[in-house]
Amino acid sequence: MADVKRIVRHLLMTHWQVRRAFPQETLRAIEHAIAASESTHIGQIFFAVEGALSGMSLLKGGLARERAVEVFSQLRVWDTEHNNGVLIYLLLADRSVEIVADRGIHAKVESRKWDAVCREMEAAFRRAEYQCGVIAGIQAISEHLGRHFPSQASGKNELSDRPVIL
Template identity: 30%
Template sequence: MKDPAEKFLAAAERLQIEARIAEAEMRTSGEIVVMVVPSSYHYPLASMIGSSLLAILLGVAVAFFTGHESMWFFLELFGLSFIVLHELLKRIPLLKRLFVTASDMKEEVEEAAINAFYQKDINQTVDHTGILIYISLFEHHVRVIADKGINAKVDKAVWQEIVDTIVGGIKSKAQAAAIAGAVDRCAAILAAHFPLKAGDRNELGNEVIIGRGK
């Protein structure tokens, strides 16, 4: 099965975004990284809780409609149902998502985005001017993380505007254009405070990172 993060952006769309990143970094000494992951976490507890609840409901329903009142019948049915449903929940994101709380998803995306920011060395640019645009598909969350050199000069509300731009584009199935627009907006912010300087080099690659999450 093709990775959802790879389906999210076609090869041509990734090239379009990468070209915009390259253009952006011709105007600024800052660095912009775009990362897309299928999920920020695998949520094993959601699979356990969801499959347990569904197996109980199925067992009760089957016992009721067939007239089987034996506890052993119920336990056998529950056990088989749990195994099948657990595998389904692991493989069908839309079903698993029903058993994950919004707060858990927000927390996991936040943690995964920060981890990615450091793992990809976005915090290691010379002037601390790296920006990560992190998109987690399962959770339907977007996070923009800017290094301390930028955050000292830019209001945090600006990053939320960029998040809203991307989320709106995804909802209208125009994600590539929305991400490209977000890159342009980041470039304008960076260029205003950190214009291109003599001897500047591209410290981070321009490729869209297709990640696996945790």
């Protein structure tokens, strides 16, 4: 049985609400945080925020994790030379964060560490601290990437640092 409160929350989520939570200055700050992070390692971080799931997905009981994996594929975050792409996906209607790491990173960083980063970000989002929450998440991810994928002089930026609103 579908969660009626959740469905209503998703149906009432507007593009305006997403833009209010993530205005241009916040998106620029996130982009700069990703660029700064990637100067310390060769990992690739991508941030995407989506206001709500589609009605059909909700009726089928769609989860943020399933959608994050789908977005990871659609945005080609997996398509990096060292298999070191990381997607931070926020489903705003649920204030749910999912981190999807490519196989090169997944083999080196345990899922529980990604989960801890997600829970910290979600706590910030419950306080409506979106910019701080995302930047803190990027910094936490950067620590893991720096440990396993240290910076190299020839490191190139394979994914855009610009956040995406879906």
